[in-house]
Amino acid sequence: MKAYKEMSKSELLELKNELEKKFEDAKGKGLTLDMSRGKPSKEQLDLSNDMMDVLIGSSDMKAENGMDVRNYGILDGISEAKKLMADIMGVSSDNVIVCGNASLNIMYDMVSRAMLFGVLGSTPWSKLDKVKFLCPAPGYDRHFAITELFGIEMINIPMTAEGPDMDMVEEYVNNDESIKGIWCVPKYSNPQGVTYSDEVVKRFAALKPAAKDFRIFWDNAYAIHDLYPDDKDELLEIFAECKKNGNENMVYEFCSTSKVSYAGAGISAIAASKENIEQILKIMTIQTIGYDKVNMLRHVRYFKDINGVYKHMEKHAESLRPKFEAVLEIFERELSGLEIGSWISPKGGYFISFDSMEGCAKDIVAMCKEAGVTLTGAGATYPYKKDPKDSNIRIAPSFPTDEEMRSAAEIFTLCVKLVSVNKLLENA
Amino acid sequence: MKAYKEMSKSELLELKNELEKKFEDAKGKGLTLDMSRGKPSKEQLDLSNDMMDVLIGSSDMKAENGMDVRNYGILDGISEAKKLMADIMGVSSDNVIVCGNASLNIMYDMVSRAMLFGVLGSTPWSKLDKVKFLCPAPGYDRHFAITELFGIEMINIPMTAEGPDMDMVEEYVNNDESIKGIWCVPKYSNPQGVTYSDEVVKRFAALKPAAKDFRIFWDNAYAIHDLYPDDKDELLEIFAECKKNGNENMVYEFCSTSKVSYAGAGISAIAASKENIEQILKIMTIQTIGYDKVNMLRHVRYFKDINGVYKHMEKHAESLRPKFEAVLEIFERELSGLEIGSWISPKGGYFISFDSMEGCAKDIVAMCKEAGVTLTGAGATYPYKKDPKDSNIRIAPSFPTDEEMRSAAEIFTLCVKLVSVNKLLENA
Numbered sequence: 001m002k003a004y005k006e007m008s009k010s011e012l013l014e015l016k017n018e019l020e021k022k023f024e025d026a027k028g029k030g031l032t033l034d035m036s037r038g039k040p041s042k043e044q045l046d047l048s049n050d051m052m053d054v055l056i057g058s059s060d061m062k063a064e065n066g067m068d069v070r071n072y073g074i075l076d077g078i079s080e081a082k083k084l085m086a087d088i089m090g091v092s093s094d095n096v097i098v099c100g101n102a103s104l105n106i107m108y109d110m111v112s113r114a115m116l117f118g119v120l121g122s123t124p125w126s127k128l129d130k131v132k133f134l135c136p137a138p139g140y141d142r143h144f145a146i147t148e149l150f151g152i153e154m155i156n157i158p159m160t161a162e163g164p165d166m167d168m169v170e171e172y173v174n175n176d177e178s179i180k181g182i183w184c185v186p187k188y189s190n191p192q193g194v195t196y197s198d199e200v201v202k203r204f205a206a207l208k209p210a211a212k213d214f215r216i217f218w219d220n221a222y223a224i225h226d227l228y229p230d231d232k233d234e235l236l237e238i239f240a241e242c243k244k245n246g247n248e249n250m251v252y253e254f255c256s257t258s259k260v261s262y263a264g265a266g267i268s269a270i271a272a273s274k275e276n277i278e279q280i281l282k283i284m285t286i287q288t289i290g291y292d293k294v295n296m297l298r299h300v301r302y303f304k305d306i307n308g309v310y311k312h313m314e315k316h317a318e319s320l321r322p323k324f325e326a327v328l329e330i331f332e333r334e335l336s337g338l339e340i341g342s343w344i345s346p347k348g349g350y351f352i353s354f355d356s357m358e359g360c361a362k363d364i365v366a367m368c369k370e371a372g373v374t375l376t377g378a379g380a381t382y383p384y385k386k387d388p389k390d391s392n393i394r395i396a397p398s399f400p401t402d403e404e405m406r407s408a409a410e411i412f413t414l415c416v417k418l419v420s421v422n423k424l425l426e427n428a
Numbered sequence: 429m430k431a432y433k434e435m436s437k438s439e440l441l442e443l444k445n446e447l448e449k450k451f452e453d454a455k456g457k458g459l460t461l462d463m464s465r466g467k468p469s470k471e472q473l474d475l476s477n478d479m480m481d482v483l484i485g486s487s488d489m490k491a492e493n494g495m496d497v498r499n500y501g502i503l504d505g506i507s508e509a510k511k512l513m514a515d516i517m518g519v520s521s522d523n524v525i526v527c528g529n530a531s532l533n534i535m536y537d538m539v540s541r542a543m544l545f546g547v548l549g550s551t552p553w554s555k556l557d558k559v560k561f562l563c564p565a566p567g568y569d570r571h572f573a574i575t576e577l578f579g580i581e582m583i584n585i586p587m588t589a590e591g592p593d594m595d596m597v598e599e600y601v602n603n604d605e606s607i608k609g610i611w612c613v614p615k616y617s618n619p620q621g622v623t624y625s626d627e628v629v630k631r632f633a634a635l636k637p638a639a640k641d642f643r644i645f646w647d648n649a650y651a652i653h654d655l656y657p658d659d660k661d662e663l664l665e666i667f668a669e670c671k672k673n674g675n676e677n678m679v680y681e682f683c684s685t686s687k688v689s690y691a692g693a694g695i696s697a698i699a700a701s702k703e704n705i706e707q708i709l710k711i712m713t714i715q716t717i718g719y720d721k722v723n724m725l726r727h728v729r730y731f732k733d734i735n736g737v738y739k740h741m742e743k744h745a746e747s748l749r750p751k752f753e754a755v756l757e758i759f760e761r762e763l764s765g766l767e768i769g770s771w772i773s774p775k776g777g778y779f780i781s782f783d784s785m786e787g788c789a790k791d792i793v794a795m796c797k798e799a800g801v802t803l804t805g806a807g808a809t810y811p812y813k814k815d816p817k818d819s820n821i822r823i824a825p826s827f828p829t830d831e832e833m834r835s836a837a838e839i840f841t842l843c844v845k846l847v848s849v850n851k852l853l854e855n856a
Binding site: 290 | 470543544718719723
């Protein structure tokens with residue numbers, strides 16, 4: 001394959017002509033494919049079908065401590081659910097609170113509480129002139145949406161193959177008191193699928209924040225979401241590392257079963273130090289009477305323990321692998337050597353991250369839309385939806401069928417080519 | 429029966445002696461009874477046993493609009509659940525958002541959002557020097573806990589047999605811009621069981637608040653919780669009244685199925701004007717991906733429609749009636765004519781409100797505790813837990829069995845007598 005940038009103007013024009021014909025054909029097919037969100041497919045949801053049956057007849061609705069899960073009571077979740085979520089994160093049950101169906105809501109609540117009540121006695125963030133968060137980018141759009149809503153200034157931190165640029169993170173966190181947090185998806189990061197190296201985790205744990213109320217928002221959304229159970233990334237457990245530095249209060253960790261059981265009806269959890277948990281519970285006891293313990297029991301009865309969860313995740317991997325591999329195979333076949341884009345082959349998570357030539361991402365997404373393929377908005381992976389290079393595109397292969405995924409990837413690569421040719425011609 | 433205050437000192441001393449003996453006997457029984465919270469009994473929870481079976485096998489997990497409820501999507505709840513909750517409140521589905529298992533959490537979120545983001549463009553309450561709420565009292569302790577947490581000043585408003593003292597409410601709301609809200613339980617109020625009269629609802633709807641961001645927090649927790657289905661209180665629907673005054677933005681209404689299906693695993697909802705709903709959704713879309721739609725579908729499949737709910741509530745009434753009647757009968761038998769306390773016979777809700785002689789409530793609750801009967805803390809029904817007369821005690825008859833409830837009521841009346849005698853002797 002000849003790199004596009006090596007082509008002459010007339011070669012590019014000829015190619016443009018050919019690609020435009022193909023694009024018209026593709027449009028003619030009238031496809032409607034959605035690769036915009038990391039939604040599990042029906043096949044994946046069906047994996048948990050039997051979960052609806054484990055509490056039939058309400059013959060035994062008691063938690064292991066004898067409490068009737070249908071009634072009021074227990075703020076931090078039934079102990080067997082705490083254990084299950086603790087095992088997913090690799091932490092102790094004592095440091096866990098089990099909440100509702102969306103870990104996003106816990107993250108929102110954590111920021112909201114810090115704004116209103118401060119963190120372990122600090123000034124409420126809403127009373128400060130300036131509050132800033134570091135945002136490794138590309139990253140998760142919903143994280144950035146929360147900080148934006150609260151008027152928190154977001155600072156881009158480039159991602160490397162090992163995780164966020166830690167020189168920059170240390171420089172900011174250890175010197176600037178207005179830096180109050182950082183958003184991290186430490187395993188199979190959204191969207192790149194990068195797992196933070198041991199070195200990166202250790203450097204996080206060893207931070208010496210200028211602000212006492214600085215917190216790492218450790219969104220371990222894909223803790224057990226391996227595509228290759230025999231070749232999975234291992235993430236160093238951060239609380240153990242923090243302990244070595246006397247830094248346990250610095251991390252809030254989040255996880256959920258949204259991509260284990262049901263996207264809309266799972267359970268979620270936060271892990272934190274004893275002191276942080278105490279502060280959270282003190283406010284949470286005013287906020288709610290307790291989260292849905294019936295659903296917690298349902299999850300524990302169905303999965304039994306962490307090994308049940310692991311087994312279940314292998315089924316998810318089986319369902320997801322062909323889709324990821326189809327996309328990567330088509331990218332390889334269609335784009336390799338053209339030097340008009342790069343991508344990462346993730347070993348887990350829910351996304352494939354694609355980087356086009358600079359200034360092309362918006363046009364590619366728009367062109368895909370025209371041909372019936374919906375992608376996450378270009379820029380969405382950056383704070384304020386502003387991708388400085390207009391090049392990152394997040395591809396979510398989980399929801400469509402394998403066949404649909406192949407069609408979508410074909411159209412995507414076609415659009416990448418066409419937009420790139422146009423870009424090169426502009427500058428020719 | 430001779431009123432205690434008519435007794436001579438020697439009569440009182442003799443009585444004291446006799447009551448103390450009875451109290452020692454009662455203590456000897458080693459009872460442990462809990463009448464502290466409005467918790468449904470096991471018998472009541474079992475009424476919904478079949479609800480766990482309606483989604484067996486996941487054969488049909490689609491909402492009426494075709495959406496798979498197990499997946500992400502729909503922020504305001506599936507339409508059939510919106511309809512069900514709208515019917516419980518007597519409002520239109522368009523004005524409803526269905527949320528998680530605790531309406532308390534919606535109320536907390538509403539106050540929290542007003543603090544951080546203001547109300548329809550107003551200054552965020554956290555930026556104001558002074559924010560005050562009116563608190564009809566006795567009232568619900570968890571309401572007062574929310575406003576206290578946020579540092580909102582609470583002002584007691586006396587309750588009458590018709591609802592809050594509306595002269596006072598109008599005086600405050602229509603003249604003082606720092607009054608931003610009022611907590612109301614308009615039907616079978618907690619703890620008195622008072623249903624606001626039509627006149628009171630109309631006066632609420634016709635308020636002319638000095639503060640544009642004043643909101644009525646209309647916690648319709650007992651909207652359909654009648655003890656006597658053939659003789660129930662009727663509450664005027666407030667939004668229709670507000671409409672007549674162009675005041676629809678002034679009310680947030682809340683309800684839940686916590687005391688319909690499961691206390692810990694029901695669904696909850698908020699009703700509000702179109703403009704309010706729009707503001708809520710704008711923030712909620714950042715806060716969460718959506719609430720548990722599987723549980724919403726489970727509720728709708730089980731109850732089918734509002735008539736199914738009404739039928740179900742008759743079963744709750746059957747279970748609750750004997751307990752309420754036992755308490756009232758024992759109060760009548762033991763306390764009538766003694767002039768040492770008064771109580772209200774409610775036609776619904778979860779509580780019986782008792783008023784002792786001034787300065788006796790704390791002692792009565794402490795003495796009951798000594799004999800193994802746990803009551804809601806004295807003062808809990810007032811803002812800051814300060815009952816100015818130290819006389820209101822909330823009795824929650826739902827959780828114990830009928831038999832236990834009788835024993836508890838006997839001990840309670842005994843403690844009322846003994847504390848009253850002691851009080852009279854103190855002043856004799």
